[in-house]
Amino acid sequence: MDRTERFYKIQTMLMAQPSVTMRQMLETLEVSRATLNRDLAYMRDRLGIPFAWNSSLRGYALTQQPSNARTFELPGVWFSEQEIHSVLTMLEMISKLEPGGLLAPHILPFKSRLEGLLDEGTGSAKEASARIRIIPMGQRKVVSEYFQILAQALINRKRLLIKYYSRQEGTVSERTVSPQHLVYYRDNWYFDAYCHLREGLRSFAVDALRSVDLLEEAAQEIDAATLREVFESSYGIFNGKQRQVATLKFTPFRAQWVANEIWHPDQVSTMLPDGSYQLEVPYGEDWELIQDILRQGSDVEVIAPPTLRDKVRDMIERMRERY
Missing domain, CATH: 1.10.10.10 (Winged helix-like DNA-binding domain superfamily/Winged helix DNA-binding domain)
Structure with a gap:
């Protein structure tokens, strides 16, 4: 011990x-x-x-009873060495997932206290940090101040006045939103919110914010079932409600990897007799799904629906013409 x-x-x-x-x-x-x-x-x-x-x-x-029925507020006292190693590993992962330093000011003091407790015990925390490698891909810079205001509004259930840059339209719009979720997806931050300008639920990229102001007005609450239906029922993060199901067939070679992947919580998968792998995933808008299909190269075929198959074929043709 x-x-x-x-x-x-x-x-x-x-x-x-x-x-x-x-x-x-x-x-x-x-x-x-x-x-x-x-x-x-x-x-x-x-x-x-x-x-x-x-x-x-x-x-x-x-000589003093704790205010909490279970413990005194003495961070770290009740951690075992193994638990400290686990927490330090998670903190190191967060710091490497956040090279922009969004959470570093808050993590470092806690990490230092844990390292001190571990050093007083039987070992050092340095080895864990030195042995963990996390390589983010396509990570976009986020303004720390915006992130913190967003998190504050989310927890305190307040509305935000934001200026948001639309990459598709190339314009900046001002709108009031009621934040619902903060999401870390594919190495970037997004937030789900009710947009009072569009009168509907939307997902916003945090890096596309141009200004953020906290409002005193309470956020509009959306029931959990509606949030799941809009943000979790279909493939990807920007797809909205499920409208169709894509059927994809992967070669036996690619099946070795894809069979162990979760593309969607409600996916249906089948390993076929020839070793190929069939995957069915629900989706709404198809652009994000098409990008992931193209990433698989010639190791995947869209079986259904015909509209998705035609879009992928047309995209491949345009790529061929470019090269």
Whole structure:
């Protein structure tokens, strides 16, 4: 049992009963009296856990009851070494997924405290950071201030006044929106919102924001079933409600990878006798699906519907003409 786990055990024992004797701690922790004395001193003097020897109870007892029924607000005290390693790994992943530094100011202090606790125990946190490689592709820069205002509005359920750049039209529009979800999708941030200008639900790219202002007016709430129907019922992030189902057939070679992929929660897949793989996915608008089909090259064929098959064929023809 490492030192951090012992801290957790001691704290749990102190909170579970009126007092804890030295013998009870020694038997539970299986350490020497000298080690236990050092642990108790560290917890009291460095971690600030309010406990002391109670002569009337003949044991160690809390001198202050926690405001929370379960724990004191002492971040990290109840983490084991393995749990700290897991949290540090997640923090390292977040920092590498966010090279623009959106979350770094908030993550770094927490990460430093965890590293300090781990260093006081049995090991170092440096190895995890050095061994994790995450390579984002196509990540677009986001203004940190906009991201934070968006998150604030989302949590506090407030409307936003935004100026938004439309890449398709090449114009900037001003609109009031009620944010519903914040989404990290394919290495970029988006948010789902009710657009009061268009009077409907839309997905917006955070990097396409040109200004963001928090309003005092409460956000318009949309029920969860409607949000799922619009944002989760079809393939991709910008597709809206499901209207059709695409049937795709992958070669035996490509099936080795695609058979283990989730293209949509409601997909239907079949491994065919010749080793090829058939996938059925619901979709609304088809442009994002077409892009992913083309990424598979000659290892995929659109079986249905005919309109999707024709669009993919026409796209391939235009590509051939260009080359």
